[in-house]
Each structure stands twice: as structure tokens, then as C-alpha cells.
Amino acid sequence: MRSRQLVLPRRLLLTSCLQFVINAQQPASDKIFDTAAFEKFLQDKIKVDGRVGNLGDTVVIQQAGEGKVEIIAHNELSGRYLKYLTKKFLKKQQLRDWLRVVSTSRGVYELKFFNVVNDDADDDED
Template sequence: MAPAKSSKKASKTASKYVVDFSNAATIFDKEGFVTFLNNKIKVDGRTGNLGDLISVEKEGDSKVAVVAHTEFSGRYLKYLTKKYLKKTNVRDWLRVVSVSKGVYELRYFNVVVSDDEDEDDDE
């Protein structure tokens, strides 16, 4: 006789995703970002329908946490973050990097000028 299968949905825990913008806190609007996420996150195909399933909260001065009690993709949070950066016209200077599972960080683009280009200008 086969053992009874336990339901994984009943034991589903909350997923937590964090967006850390400590490197870019000077040009990033935290309150605007939280409002944007509250308005744009889709639940059951409808925006602004968070209810008790998803909560967006500020953590300290430079972090925003999204706690989901339903299916929620970290890639979706990254997509929305990039969309907010584009809306506020700072997408040209900042990028979203996954530091670890469920943790995203905003970093400045590294612009490196090579020495070869400088030598060509001198000649």
C-alpha cells in the first residue's frame, strides 16, 4: 500500500524578496517605489489587488521587502523595479542585480575608460 501524499500547498510558507538600494539612496525615491509596487503588482490578473496575499513594506532606510503568501516570482519584482527606474529616468545610471536568492540590489553602471583609448587621443 502506498503512503498518503501530503499536500504541499497546505504547508506553503511565505516568500520574501528584498530590494536593497543602499548604493543609490541619493537618487532613488523609496516612498514612490513602494507606492508604485502597491499599484502595479498583479494578483489573479488584476493590478492593485494585493489584499492579505502580498505586502510591500519598508525595511530601514535603504531596503524594501515584498512578502508574498501566494505564488510570486522574483523575476517579476526585478521587472517592476526596472520599469520604475525607467519611469523615473534613472535607468541609464542604475541596474538591478540579483545578489542572492530573493535579494536584489541597485548598483551604478561601471563605466571604465581603457588606457588604449586615451593614448589614441594624444597622438
């Protein structure tokens, strides 16, 4: 009698590690963005297997320097989902009118101020 071997799917054998960085150094240095509150928000809101607060060991969220938040996921996590949650946090803090989320490279998102151009020259002509 032969013993049966358990054959795991290939996707379970290959453990991928996704790393994302959200860089908010510029707004944090201006004291309008609280990175600790943002880190707490992400820990409360990120869904794993369809449930909020189910991070466990699969998702690690930590501050990486001044104004940077690093997310390391050992399961499938979308960068677009992190961008969505960042926008949601900005809206909640009423910062969405001044800040935007820009992808500077793969897995790196940066919070930048909107470029506001004053139309003082047009107002003076009237």
C-alpha cells in the same frame, strides 16, 4: 450514512511564504532614488490573480531600513517579476542608464551603478 470530508489539495495545506528584498541603499544615500515612491509604485503595479491593486493580505510591501524594500508574498510571486517591475520603475524615473538590478543572493536584489570607465587616455593620444 457516512459524512463526507472535504479534502484539500496538498498545495493549499502547505502555506509558503516568499520573502524578497530590494536593496537600494547606495542610490538612496546619493539622493537619486526615492524608496517611498518605489514602494508606492510596487503597491500600484503588482498583479495578484491577474488584477492590479488586488494585494489584500497575500502580499505585504514595506520599507525595511534605509533604502530597502521588503516584499512578503503568501502566494506565488516571481523574483523575475519584481526585477521586471524594478526596471520599469527605473525607466520611468529615467535612471535606467545609470542603475542596474543585480541578484546578490536568492530573493535579494540590489541596485548598483554601472561601472563607467573614462577613456581619457585614448583621447589624449589623438
